[in-house]
Each structure stands twice: as structure tokens, then as C-alpha cells.
Amino acid sequence: MAIAISVQNLDYYFGQGQLRKQVLFDINLEIDTGEIVIMTGPSGSGKTTLLTLVGGLRSAQSGSLRVLGQELCGATAQQLTQARKHYGYIFQAHNLHGSLTALQNVKMGLELHRELSAAQMKARSIAMLEQVGLGDRIDYYPDGLSGGQKQRVAIARALVSHPKLVLADEPTAALDSKSGRDVVNLMQSLAQEQGCTILLVTHDNRILDVADRIVHMEDGKLKRNSTAMTVSH
Numbered sequence: 001m002a003i004a005i006s007v008q009n010l011d012y013y014f015g016q017g018q019l020r021k022q023v024l025f026d027i028n029l030e031i032d033t034g035e036i037v038i039m040t041g042p043s044g045s046g047k048t049t050l051l052t053l054v055g056g057l058r059s060a061q062s063g064s065l066r067v068l069g070q071e072l073c074g075a076t077a078q079q080l081t082q083a084r085k086h087y088g089y090i091f092q093a094h095n096l097h098g099s100l101t102a103l104q105n106v107k108m109g110l111e112l113h114r115e116l117s118a119a120q121m122k123a124r125s126i127a128m129l130e131q132v133g134l135g136d137r138i139d140y141y142p143d144g145l146s147g148g149q150k151q152r153v154a155i156a157r158a159l160v161s162h163p164k165l166v167l168a169d170e171p172t173a174a175l176d177s178k179s180g181r182d183v184v185n186l187m188q189s190l191a192q193e194q195g196c197t198i199l200l201v202t203h204d205n206r207i208l209d210v211a212d213r214i215v216h217m218e219d220g221k222l223k224r225n226s227t228a229m230t231v232s233h
């Protein structure tokens, strides 16, 4: 099976000079195409830092970080922007634009895809909202949607471009248990349909069963990365 993410001997530091602080230590991780991997670990252990490095949202300084076949360690800002076109992001606070409707928010997910016409963008965005069960909410503003519905808009926005990789940081935080379950089931089924790889950070024990594998971060180190942690479905 093809490897979607390969992290080797990755270190990461915040700050400069005397304030320089190492937050990731010799991270090694391989994720196969189509695999759903959940990363858990205590607050401050470095999960978000690793996720944003994999997502090309900050640049890696040392080691190797290959994502969808491209080396991100040492990549230029332009290369990172180009790489990000192939990734979808889902964050805790869903980051929807309050002044845009659900449809307009989802269309933002196609912003970097200039090969599509305006009509194609609209059609794809509507289809995606229908897939997440919000076909009757396309013209609603975020204020008029529940927490779970907002998160579904965020998922639609992340997946509308059919990314090969989805990165999610606490996608179920702030959701009740039913909405949280719906959201991860939706991510799982859409990912399976689109054949995409998912790396998901969570503290939510209720959703661990969607993972093919669970890895655990502690004090900037990946503690487990073995098939022994494979979750049985």
C-alpha cells in the first residue's frame, strides 16, 4: 500500500536563542494511504504542532517529513502553499466565516482550485452540503446553525475539494455525544468514498473506534506506533 505520510527523525523547536524550546523529539511515523490515524496525548504534548507541520501550516526544520510524496522539510513558502491545495483541514472552532452562508463557506474550500468555473464550484458545494445532510440549510449563516451543523459545514468545506489528506484537530470538541458521533461517522464514510487519509487529534475517547490505528504523544515524543494498538472494529 502506498504511504501517504512518512515522518522520520523529526525535531521541532519554538523560539530563538535562549528561549529556544524543543517541543518535538525524534518523531517517526508512517501512515498508509486511506488509513485513519488518531493521535492522543496530554495537553501540551505536541499534537497540534505535529499536525500543523504535516499540514504545511508551519515549516519543519530538521528531519524528514514526506506528505503525499512531497518533502515538506525545508520547503519554501510557495511549495507549502502548493502542497496545502491537496489537504483538507477541520479544526475545533470550525473557523466558519460568520458573514458568509453555509454555501459560501463551503465554496471557500475550492478557493485554491482555479481550474473550476464559478458554476462548477457552486454545484460541487451544494452537492457536498447535501452529502453532509445540510441540503436544506445552504443559505443559512453560521449563527443560525447548531454546533453539530456548523461542524458539518466545516467538514463539507474540508472535503469539497476531494483532498487526498484530511487533518482534523479536536473535531468533536464542543459537540454533544450524538453530534460528535455523527461528525466522525460522516468523516469516516466520506473519507472511505474519496479514498483519503485522515490524521485526527482528539481527547475524545468516545470516537477512538473510528481509527485504524491510535498513536500517543507524550512530552513531544510518540510513545506508541505499533499494530499492537490497532483497534478492532
Ligand SMILES: Nc1ncnc2c1ncn2[C@@H]1O[C@H](COP(=O)(O)OP(=O)(O)OP(=O)(O)O)[C@@H](O)[C@H]1O
Binding pocket: 014, 015, 023, 041, 042, 043, 044, 045, 046, 047, 048, 049, 050
Ligand atoms: N507558537 C508557540 N510558541 C511557543 N511555544 C509554543 C507555541 N505553540 C505551542 N507551543 C508549545 O509547544 C508545546 C506543544 O504544544 P501543542 O499545542 O502542540 O500541544 P498539544 O498536544 O496540541 O496540546 P493541546 O492538547 O492542549 O492542544 C507546548 O509546550 C506549548 O506551550
